[in-house]
Amino acid sequence: MTEKKLESAAGDKLMIRMESVNKWYGEFHVLKDINLDVRQGERIVLCGPSGSGKSTTIRCINRLEEHQAGRIIVDGVELTSDLKQIEAIRREVGMVFQHFNLFPHLTVLENCTLAPMWVRHMPRREAEAVAMHFLERVRIPEQALKYPGQLSGGQQQRVAIARALCMKPAIMLFDEPTSALDPEMVKEVLDTMIELAESGMTMLCVTHEMGFARTVAHRIIFMDRGEIVEQAAPDEFFSNPKSERTRTFLGQILH
């Protein structure tokens, strides 16, 4: 991984605000008092041990999971049980999953044009032009007419990124986008994400790729047992972690 750092600074506009968010699965308290502000253009990496609630946190932001207490405000709209607002927020928030979740019955191009056409009501030609633009950006325009099942894992994940970008989202969420990939494919996906970061996208990314975190993140958030234990800029986070828990964790994953 390059040691070069992306310098683009975050803006002032608040894109995501989580205020004392709490969530339970049955009796199990998964998220405890999460407070998090994300400004426009800010890139945040979430890390932490398995089961610490990282996925749950970012899935609350587009309401794939419902929180039971606290407030989540995305781009000025509060997430309540109002379906209209939820759909409005989901239009602005793109998500990339660990297992890609491409639609296997549609071609790569159709995967990319589906939401623009049916949610944004874009005409087919325009949607296809947008899709090809983003497929070129993730460097697989030649795969447009194939089905997801015919692509490698790395290619599928890049399609998934392009698919999310086709909705022109203001925020991108990534939930361990590289952890289902073979090592040789991790780099192609991370490179795509670094390019996206260079374009100034607001990004929240759950990952254990610490090289990536060091390169692109403005802020690294360490979670454990449903709490934010520590957050700091990458340099600070890696060289001088404050809590004992963070230090043990870093010791484990950095060897």
Added chain:
Amino acid sequence: MDTHIFKPDLKRPLLSVGALGWLRTNLFSNWFNTLLTLFSLYLIWLVVPPIVKWAIIDADWVGTTRADCTSEGACWVFIKMRFAQFMYGFYPHELRWRVDLTVIAAIVGAAPLFVRAMPRKLIYGAFFLVAYPALAFWLLHGGFLGLVAVPTSQWGGLMLTLVIAVVGIAGAMPLGILLALGRRSDMPAIRVICVTFIEFWRGVPLITVLFMSSVMLPLFLPEHVSIDKLLRALLAVMLFEAAYIAEVVRGGLQAIPKGQYEAAAAMGLGYWRSMGLVILPQALKLVIPGIVNTFIALFKDTSLVIIIGLFDLLNSIHQATVDPAWLGFATEGYVFAALVFWIFCFGMSRYSMSIERRLDRGHKR
């Protein structure tokens, strides 16, 4: 340093050559298989020659009355003379072109849907689904726009069988899908309604449903209200089969990974668009064998309408066999019925296999 030399691609070896090789590997590979093969040949020899002799060699084909059936074999004259009745029932002779036209319209109208490269197939399909039933009703029933009405009591034969089957299928499919979605809904009220509906219809035999629709329903209706007998049968078949389709489709919905639902939701596709564009296309593809199975069963179950006195294909044939002019030819009648049913059911089965093969492309690695 050594460079690795890759081996060249070789041609795949042929396992066995020619018909003899095929015979050897498939029929006579060991003593047990050889024994089975010989036994099967013996069975075929026992069964097939007498059938061929009865149905073809010794059969009577020409003539107009039973007096023309003099030989040992089948009397196909009977089928020939009653063929029109088996097809149209008591539909007035001079109006039977309307039935033919309905069938032709179905074939011509549906043909473009099978052309792969046809543009705007979805829009045309939707148009066809709305326009054709109206056209078919006008042609078959009439009574407006210049066509003389033919009451459903005069419908019969294969035409009636097809009407029941096609309307049953066309109605049960969408209703079944809605029931399947409802049964998996987050809303308890909808779920309870769907579960109750499905379990009710699955719990009673179709013959009971048909019987109740014609005997018990009139008891609950006011004196002057009467619902067409055929319409009641159609409704009964439709609701009954919808419950089965619902369970088949639900199986498909359950097989779709949670990630697909989440990806669709995360893009802002609402419930109906998620289902219609992402989930159902995949789920229905998975359950094609189950759906076709249900439809084949439905097609054969249409013959149960005999219980409420409708003259479908089987009942028409039955009536003809008890006609004093043709007594004694029941075998020919039922063999013919079996043949017609078999052609339709086998056709459905082959067609579903071809759809499966076509939709499969690109999905698997």
